[in-house]
Amino acid sequence: MTSVGHRTGERRAIGLDIGGTKIAGAVVREDGTVIAELTRPTPEHSDTTTTGKTLLGITERLHADHPEVLAIGVGAAGLVEWPHGLIRWAPNSAYRDWPVRVELEDATGLPTVVDNDANVAALAEARLGACRLRDMVLLTVGTGVGGGVLLGGRIYRGPTGRGAELGHMVVDPDGPRCGCGNHGCLEALASGTALTRMGRDAAADDPDGLIATLARDEPGGTVTGETVTRAARQGDPTAQALFTRLGRWLGVGIASLANIFELEAVVIGGGLVETGDLLLAPARAAAREFAYAPGVRGVVPIGPATFGAEAGVVGAALLGLEHAASSRPGRHAGTP
Amino acid sequence: MTSVGHRTGERRAIGLDIGGTKIAGAVVREDGTVIAELTRPTPEHSDTTTTGKTLLGITERLHADHPEVLAIGVGAAGLVEWPHGLIRWAPNSAYRDWPVRVELEDATGLPTVVDNDANVAALAEARLGACRLRDMVLLTVGTGVGGGVLLGGRIYRGPTGRGAELGHMVVDPDGPRCGCGNHGCLEALASGTALTRMGRDAAADDPDGLIATLARDEPGGTVTGETVTRAARQGDPTAQALFTRLGRWLGVGIASLANIFELEAVVIGGGLVETGDLLLAPARAAAREFAYAPGVRGVVPIGPATFGAEAGVVGAALLGLEHAASSRPGRHAGTP
Numbered sequence: 194m195t196s197v198g199h200r201t202g203e204r205r206a207i208g209l210d211i212g213g214t215k216i217a218g219a220v221v222r223e224d225g226t227v228i229a230e231l232t233r234p235t236p237e238h239s240d241t242t243t244t245g246k247t248l249l250g251i252t253e254r255l256h257a258d259h260p261e262v263l264a265i266g267v268g269a270a271g272l273v274e275w276p277h278g279l280i281r282w283a284p285n286s287a288y289r290d291w292p293v294r295v296e297l298e299d300a301t302g303l304p305t306v307v308d309n310d311a312n313v314a315a316l317a318e319a320r321l322g323a324c325r326l327r328d329m330v331l332l333t334v335g336t337g338v339g340g341g342v343l344l345g346g347r348i349y350r351g352p353t354g355r356g357a358e359l360g361h362m363v364v365d366p367d368g369p370r371c372g373c374g375n376h377g378c379l380e381a382l383a384s385g386t387a388l389t390r391m392g393r394d395a396a397a398d399d400p401d402g403l404i405a406t407l408a409r410d411e412p413g414g415t416v417t418g419e420t421v422t423r424a425a426r427q428g429d430p431t432a433q434a435l436f437t438r439l440g441r442w443l444g445v446g447i448a449s450l451a452n453i454f455e456l457e458a459v460v461i462g463g464g465l466v467e468t469g470d471l472l473l474a475p476a477r478a479a480a481r482e483f484a485y486a487p488g489v490r491g492v493v494p495i496g497p498a499t500f501g502a503e504a505g506v507v508g509a510a511l512l513g514l515e516h517a518a519s520s521r522p523g524r525h526a527g528t529p
Numbered sequence: 530m531t532s533v534g535h536r537t538g539e540r541r542a543i544g545l546d547i548g549g550t551k552i553a554g555a556v557v558r559e560d561g562t563v564i565a566e567l568t569r570p571t572p573e574h575s576d577t578t579t580t581g582k583t584l585l586g587i588t589e590r591l592h593a594d595h596p597e598v599l600a601i602g603v604g605a606a607g608l609v610e611w612p613h614g615l616i617r618w619a620p621n622s623a624y625r626d627w628p629v630r631v632e633l634e635d636a637t638g639l640p641t642v643v644d645n646d647a648n649v650a651a652l653a654e655a656r657l658g659a660c661r662l663r664d665m666v667l668l669t670v671g672t673g674v675g676g677g678v679l680l681g682g683r684i685y686r687g688p689t690g691r692g693a694e695l696g697h698m699v700v701d702p703d704g705p706r707c708g709c710g711n712h713g714c715l716e717a718l719a720s721g722t723a724l725t726r727m728g729r730d731a732a733a734d735d736p737d738g739l740i741a742t743l744a745r746d747e748p749g750g751t752v753t754g755e756t757v758t759r760a761a762r763q764g765d766p767t768a769q770a771l772f773t774r775l776g777r778w779l780g781v782g783i784a785s786l787a788n789i790f791e792l793e794a795v796v797i798g799g800g801l802v803e804t805g806d807l808l809l810a811p812a813r814a815a816a817r818e819f820a821y822a823p824g825v826r827g828v829v830p831i832g833p834a835t836f837g838a839e840a841g842v843v844g845a846a847l848l849g850l851e852h853a854a855s856s857r858p859g860r861h862a863g864t865p
Binding site: 272281282284327328344345349350351352353354355356357358361362363364365366375376378441445448449450452453454455456479482483484485486488489490 | 608617618620663664680681685686687688689690691692693694695697698699700701702709711712714777781784785786788789790791792815818819820821822824825826
């Protein structure tokens with residue numbers, strides 16, 4: 194770090210991460226250090242008013258404790274209209290057409306930007322991850338598959354923020370139904386939900402197998418992705434074969450993205466990346482198998498994310514600071 | 530058109546289109562009008578030296594007849610290194626690492642840009658097609674499937690020109706082998722080559738069917754995509770079903786692209802678009818079926834290209850003029 198980098202590293206913003214199960218807030222330094230954190234469960238009836246109150250509560254508390262913050266950044270699951278910061282729709286929540294940016298700016302007077310959660314996580318990885326990246330894709334493999342794209346160092350959103358829905362590229366049109374209603378999306382084949390579905394099928398096919406046996410000891414008595422992971426780690430060939438299938442689908446999707454874009458790296462985040470090579474080894478093999486003209490174009494490297502659960506708040510704060518820096522003084526309510 | 534538009538419409542460039550079967554050159558006005566044309570077959574042994582001589586011959590002849598041209602633009606099949614204008618590799622040609630930009634600039638003294646053929650065709654469609662478009666994809670469906678992407682009015686190439694290989698996104702990893710060596714690329718399922726392959730299978734399955742019958746009257750006695758097209762137009766249900774399959778695969782690929790990007794339109798060019806709704810109706814149906822969150826994101830419109838075989842030379846000339854205008858005087862050999 195240069196001395197200039199150190200000095201700018203002292204600038205701080207509030208980062209907020211709106212997810213289906215919790216809303217996380219943090220005060221974050223420009224170098225990615227989290228100084229304070231505050232997390233609340235997403236209200237069970239996640240309508241716009243109730244969720245808005247929770248978000249505002251977290252924000253005002255962090256702002257009161259840290260009046261030195263320069264900006265607010267928000268990462269939210271779902272379709273976020275850019276640059277207006279209107280959350281149009283989220284697959285697992287009840288809020289609709291929620292004007293998050295305006296609400297937070299009115300309440301705090303701070304310049305605010307709102308973006309998709311995978312977009313801001315991609316920004317955190319590209320700017321502060323293991324390697325500095327300008328052209329990269331982040332895929333978060335958890336309950337679903339989220340995607341963020343950086344092209345030439347900038348988040349690609351499309352003209353109004355509806356782009357980069359990478360989890361819904363179609364990798365098998367005759368494949369299983371996705372949460373979005375379509376069939377064969379990457380999310381339907383390479384997510385935690387897919388692992389659970391495949392694990393349940395495997396347990397039904399072989400009630401004496403390790404997956405079914407482990408599941409009987411689970412609190413609910415049913416197979417989850419966690420059950421399959423434990424079975425695979427104990428050497429169960431059925432569970433390992435499920436990871437090979439899951440990882441292969443992930444790699445097929447990555448190969449397509451690497452053929453569509455020109456990428457330095459693909460970074461994998463989300464809960465499932467904690468399974469390490471169970472997921473990543475078959476993904477790398479498939480990404481190599483389906484790479485176009487690998488002798489000329491190379492094969493895209495695939496690595497685990499540097500940031501875990503904090504990628505959302507860190508990336509959101511980073512985006513907030515970048516936009517506060519690029520907007521003119523006194524114009525913070527304008528278009529970032 | 531304003532009077533300024535009319536005046537700038539008078540600027541002219543040489544557009545060149547390097548394909549697997551022919552090399553086309555033209556003098557083109559900024560408004561897309563072709564003033565002169567010169568076409569030669571691509572040399573049978575399409576090595577760098579021989580093909581280079583043919584290209585230079587066309588260029589010098591057009592330049593001698595039209596000394597008023599301001600620039601040269603080239604669209605070439607294959608992987609073109611940007612901005613250096615080095616054709617690294619083309620799937621159906623023998624030339625490799627061919628420094629086209631430098632060769633043409635040295636021979637003519639004119640500022641020159643070299644890009645992928647589908648990229649320049651996309652530019653022609655976006656700037657001069659039926660609708661002015663800033664965010665669009667062009668797919669050329671011919672022997673293969675080529676792709677060009679415009680984002681925010683600019684061609685997306687990736688940092689060194691290796692991006693936008695849309696024909697090699699994987700739509701069916703267990704599908705047929707592609708010319709590139711992989712399996713289940715869009716090009717392997719939704720191209721003229723795929724139509725020929727499916728038509729031959731259908732003729733083998735039903736030697737008394739219309740496809741097989743029509744093929745016996747063909748010069749070579751074998752099924753081509755043209756045979757299947759004629760059978761479909763004569764109402765043959767087998768041939769029509771093949772188009773439905775082909776168009777569906779095209780629509781699946783388009784749906785993925787519409788979920789990955791945020792597009793105003795997808796434009797279809799290439800030889801197969803002349804089959805009209807035989808191809809486009811099933812493509813539109815599948816693009817609608819696999820659209821993500823269509824209530825919020827909409828469904829991307831799919832239309833035929835405005836330019837036919839001339840898209841390459843027109844788009845190439847247009848790119849040449851845009852770069853000549855943006856480069857400083859006396860700096861034409863520099864990075865465009």
